[in-house]
Amino acid sequence: MTHATILICHHKNRQPSRSEWRAIVKKMVESTIGSPVKLLFDDLGKPHLDNPKISISYSHTKDTLALALVQGDIKIGLDIEKASRIDEIQQIQKFAFSQGEQYAITTDLVSNWCLKEAAVKMYGRGFRDYDPAEVVILTENSSFSANVQNHEITRGYFRIIKKGSLIMVVCSDQELSTHVKHWRESMVGRVKNDS
Numbered sequence: 001m002t003h004a005t006i007l008i009c010h011h012k013n014r015q016p017s018r019s020e021w022r023a024i025v026k027k028m029v030e031s032t033i034g035s036p037v038k039l040l041f042d043d044l045g046k047p048h049l050d051n052p053k054i055s056i057s058y059s060h061t062k063d064t065l066a067l068a069l070v071q072g073d074i075k076i077g078l079d080i081e082k083a084s085r086i087d088e089i090q091q092i093q094k095f096a097f098s099q100g101e102q103y104a105i106t107t108d109l110v111s112n113w114c115l116k117e118a119a120v121k122m123y124g125r126g127f128r129d130y131d132p133a134e135v136v137i138l139t140e141n142s143s144f145s146a147n148v149q150n151h152e153i154t155r156g157y158f159r160i161i162k163k164g165s166l167i168m169v170v171c172s173d174q175e176l177s178t179h180v181k182h183w184r185e186s187m188v189g190r191v192k193n194d195s
Contacts (some may be wrong), residue, residue: 002070002174006078006161007032007183009065025058028067028183046124057121057170067183068170075156075173077122079114083165089113096132098193111160112137114169117148122171123154144171 007028016024026039030051032132038050047056057078058067066080081089089109093102096113116137121124123146127135145155157175161168170178 001177002072002074002172004159004170004172004178005032005069006168006170006178006180007069008163008166009067009069009183011063011065014103015062016060017075019061019101021058024065024161025067029054029056029069031183032069033085042124044125044128046121046126049131057118059118059121063165063176064166065095066168070172070176075122075124075154077118077120078168079117079121079172080168081110081114083110083162083167086110094133098136101136101163110167111162111169114167114175115139115158115160115171116146118158118169118171119144119154119156122156122173143177 009024009028019172022039024170029037033054040048040050047058049056052073053071055070055072055074055076056068057076058065059078059080061080061082064080066078068076068078070076093109116132116135119137120135121134130148134148138145138147142157144158156171156173158171159176159178161178161180161181170176
């Protein structure tokens with residue numbers, strides 16, 4: 001079983017820009033592994049490090065960032081949402097879920113949306129090739145498969161993590177154990193883009 005560390009960072013001042021979130025991710029990784037890294041992105045925007053022995057995925061809400069770190073060259077995807085986004089997700093439900101999923105999902109829309117997001121992040125292409133409603137997530141216990149028009153595009157394992165008002169889902173091509181930690185950095189409110 002693969003161990004994933006999930007770091008959560010709350011930003012108290014204002015909503016950071018994309019480059020500020022990236023600078024925070026870089027600081028979180030460096031403080032966790034104890035050495036400098038370069039945060040890189042492939043052609044489709046999937047983040048990775050210049051160290052192939054560590055895999056990452058991250059996601060943020062307005063004021064909270066979650067970062068998943070795993071030792072090894074492992075496919076991983078993470079999504080985070082506030083549970084309070086249920087009203088927004090209900091409004092986009094017909095665009096975000098297939099008809100079969102809408103029928104099957106009677107509770108916990110936020111977790112199901114996070115699972116779909118994390119699965120396509122793990123896949124590495126996000127929703128670039130498909131609309132969210134075209135991607136059907138099938139689950140059994142802690143495993144999932146993501147399918148488009150009855151064709152499997154990816155499969156793996158997932159964990160749903162609920163911490164207070166936050167819901168996170170991490171997906172991987174290997175079974176996962178997770179440990180969630182809050183990350184604090186005195187510079188979080190005044191981080192500069194140094195990536």
